[in-house]
Amino acid sequence: METPNSCLWSKLPIDIVTYLLERLSLLDFHRAKLVCSNWYVCSKQTARPKYGSPLLMLSPEGDGCCIYSPDEDRFYETKIDFSGIRILASSGKWFLVADSRLTLFIIDVFGAKRIDLPPLESIKGGRFRLERVGDNSFKERLDNNSAPFFFFQTSGDLRGFLWVDDKKELEYVVVWYIRNSVSSRLGFCKNGQDHYREISTKEFEISDMVLNGYMLYVLTDRDYIRVLDLSGKEVFKELSPSDKIQMHELGRKSGETTDDIKISASNNIVVTTSGEVFLVRSVRYKSSRVTFRLYKRDLNPYPNGRFRLSSTKLVEVDSLGNEALSMDLGITVPADHTLGIQPNSIYFTRHDRMCRKPKSYRVSPPPNICVFNLETKTLKHFSALSNLKLKDALWFFPS
Template structure:
């Protein structure tokens, strides 16, 4: 049989091509989409649409894998990810830090699709400088600081965010060091250095510090240590622009829900907060509560609550800083990927649960303790309060970290 040339592969009859695609695993389907336009269009018409459900990127000390909850199956990768740490993701793209402390962007399904980013020490700032002193350590100096030798920053304390627009083939990357958190560094496609956003010096005290961040397009949402939301526009050529809205100025001060489902205060092990941005641009505060497991349970229970700032609070509330937010009980036809801090359209036929929160860990961006939390890969339905975990996952892979993502 004559081997088809590269041009004839795109000319296969649609019924034959559909027959082949329907028998591929979900990983191979995503790879097949990239062969040519005809293969992409045919893949969208196949019955295996469930391959577009949220997936989990798993990583350990020296390996990584993809977990498909719909199939309850783990797919190992052939690529060498030893010493690699995944910081964030956007669609099929992941922001990664290799063993040499170099940042890059990696595609989940294209094995040779890697974009190297500028070195961390290439920041251009009138306030800060960064110098590499080893594979895992940098020396940070601040203008006017009395410490002549600077400040030591370790790569284990590096946190990052990523946004990729695959249609325009553009990306934005932001990162900062947890220890100190004096600035946020960012760059866009085509730039060979990082610009900085001060988080303390020259910043209003209510907007200082970082508790959590969300990157949505060129807009960076920063949840400050005083529970305010700072909105930054990173699209300019000269730097960033403060565009904080009035509704973001009010702090999130959620009151305890009236109904604790008969779980007492003493049963709570940990309460943490993250922010999220909906498709319409609303900012939500996500409260995650971890409870002690009862005698009949193996794993601890987890509960989530969503809050939104009150756009028209009473003057007395503003004066005393109380009741400035209200609880949101539904995401409607959207699902929240908390690792990215964004909502996506939900479709049960594609395996995307509406009105649900996809969760792996609360300290994705900010880590207040010495050791990061262990992954807790789960899906929480806001309407039914049902928490779905994947207990069989540990039989296939013992992850040190995990990230939910929605293939694009």
């Protein structure tokens, strides 16, 4: 850990080091503890600084990434070489990334600790297998009673989801999803495993997913929500029967303008801190305006008892209360003014993260980074980002 240039710093008295550490931002705090072994030990005895706002991981056009702090209006360079790396998902300070060879690993964006994951071709338990072709593509082989079929999967087809708990011993769950014009595949692994297990998608196509702990929530193309428990040693199980929800083209509220041209719309699911599942309808307009509406299942859609159809009706949710919603994570988190997490707000970068197609199909629009207040129906943008040409962006909550 120590270098010749750190010898002088290592000789500073502990009270001075503590004084310095207590006044650093979260990013600088994590970097400072890597100066030398003495500083690292001192950091363990120093209260970790509270961070202001949630952070943004930005991927500008070209290679590399940087971190933006809205609270400080400041950009931080990462100590990690993100050249050729594609960020798939985040959980706290941990990121799931894929390198140029489609090798997956998890990395601590502050401490640069890296956890290598099994290769994609290690997947077991299904009716197919992947064979690497070149540096960044795979051949999919289906073995059945007829002749085998081959499809090619590339980096643009890959999506990922991550959950990490590092409060005690490090626990994690990684889910990846490959979808192209012909097929879709879903696999997962946990800490200590050297391979992935397949989750069969034979009976449904996936519209959206949320990974919250060991629970995987899947919104299917037929408007079903399936809840899968991934905590088993080698298998997953479905917690409850499929509950159908009726999704439809939702009309405008009274008072909304109609002169703005709608570019795209998306239905996504989010899971609240209490475990309730919401449907989020987001609409993007030509003017870069974004609107959001939240819905949940009506638990008593027909009070007179004449019909017993399960969850065929949605009711609108007007408020998140003292919670904030991260569209990138698909979950809500407790609001905290001391940490800069605004209540009743939606942290948003893009609504096509799950279904975004590779450039061979179409060019994805740039991220539209904002915070939407559900009470005032207003958007907050960040002027420091307006002139940046970004390929992608992710909100993350490091604490």
